[in-house]
Amino acid sequence: MAEDGLGGSESTGRRRRRPLRLVLIGLVALSVIAGGVLYFNREKLTVPPEGCKITTAGGKGTLDLAQAANAATITAVALSRGLPERAVTIALATAMQESKIHNLTGGDRDSVGLFQQRPSQGWGTAQQISDPVYATNKFLDGLVKVPGYARMPLTDAAQQVQKSGYPQAYAKHETNATLLSAVLTGREPAALNCVVHELAAPAADPSAASTAPTASSSPVSADGQQPPDVSERVRREFGRTVSAAPAAKAAKDPRAVLALTPQLSASTDSGPGAQRQSGWAVAQWAVAQAQELGIGAVAYDGKVWRFDKPSDGWQPKADGTAADRVLVTLGAPAKH
Known part of the structure; x- marks a missing residue:
């Protein structure tokens, strides 16, 4: 009877240990899967350094x-x-x-x-x-x-x-x-990607009508300076080769949009691809200046660069772009 009792107790112990072993195996498997997901998505889950x-x-x-x-x-x-x-x-x-x-x-x-x-x-x-x-x-x-x-x-x-x-x-x-x-110069399109952690405050909405300037018509940066004006910067740097004008805003997005339209003279190429090259010169200029000018997105030629997608670089965009002008969205998107 003693042996039967001992034998019965050992069998019961083994049965109790099996569920525990299965739980441990399951936890290890989940950990491996979670680690793999984190590893393969590490660039999207961590903010890359500025540059x-x-x-x-x-x-x-x-x-x-x-x-x-x-x-x-x-x-x-x-x-x-x-x-x-x-x-x-x-x-x-x-x-x-x-x-x-x-x-x-x-x-x-x-x-x-x-x-x-x-x-x-x-x-x-x-x-x-x-x-x-x-x-x-x-x-x-x-x-x-x-x-x-x-x-x-x-x-x-x-x-x-x-x-x-x-x-x-x-x-x-x-x-x-x-x-x-x-x-x-735009000869190599969609080749410049910049990671920006914080944008400067953009200048006032260029499409907003105003009969007279007011103290609140333009935001002021933390150091008390007026924010840089994209249109003015375009004029100073590109001269008459690029024009800037307000453009229609995206649906459900209150941010101002500028259309930067390059002339053929803005290209170092005189061939059939000159217009497209000019556009990419302006588009990549806008990305390079994004931090200082408060540019949140740049769209051109079926592609878009976004400040809030730092690891994506230039991505395809089916609509909302043009081949004759660069669309620049001012400011960071609203946080939800």
């Missing part, structure tokens, strides 16, 4: 937000002057060498800005040179005076303008500058 990436068939590169914005400005100014892509490449390579495409407040002796131009050498005042548009125009003024600059070695063309103590230093940046200019 910009360039991805083309010919190469890849990265920029911080300030570098991307400054490079886009350099390109826009060159396009406004009707200059070839080679001029953009030379200007970008020069800025890479002189300032790493940052608008520096100082440098060697009295050098200032993107191209480290010196007030004492006749480039302008320090305040003027600190303006990227002015500094780029001054560099290009010198470049176009160099006979045959588009056909000579890049470092020689840059040196003719800069008169640097290191005349061969510009050559090492040619590959990266060529890649960047191909993207920012």
Whole structure:
């Protein structure tokens, strides 16, 4: 009887342990599945760091937000002057060498800005040179005076303008500058994606009618400055080659929309693809300037970039885009 009793107790214990073992196996399986889901969706579940990436068939590169914005400005100014892509490449390579495409407040002796131009050498005042548009125009003024600059070695063309103590230093940046200019001139479409964590407050809705300006007609940033105006920035950087006008808002979205319409003269291509290339130059300029100008979305040519989808980059968009103008939505989407 004692043996039967012992045998019966052991059998009961085994039966009790089986459900526990099954539960543990189930928990382990669920953990593996959950881990797999998290791993394969890690880019969507975590916010990537701020910055910009360039991805083309010919190469890849990265920029911080300030570098991307400054490079886009350099390109826009060159396009406004009707200059070839080679001029953009030379200007970008020069800025890479002189300032790493940052608008520096100082440098060697009295050098200032993107191209480290010196007030004492006749480039302008320090305040003027600190303006990227002015500094780029001054560099290009010198470049176009160099006979045959588009056909000579890049470092020689840059040196003719800069008169640097290191005349061969510009050559090492040619590959990266060529890649960047191909993207920012629109020759490589949908190739620039920027991750922005926080947008500047956009200027007042350009489509809002107002008989007189009021104290509340435009938001004011935390530092007390008026927010930058996209239309004004387009005019300063692209000149007459791109026009800006209010456009219809998306359904159920109160945010203002601007239509940026490039002219053929905004392209470095004179062929049948010039209009499309011009549009992509403007579209990628808008992405590069998104943080400072408060741009929440850019739509063009069947694709859209969205501030609130940082890991997606340019995505297909069936409607709400055009092939003759770039649609720019101001501000971040409302949080639900």
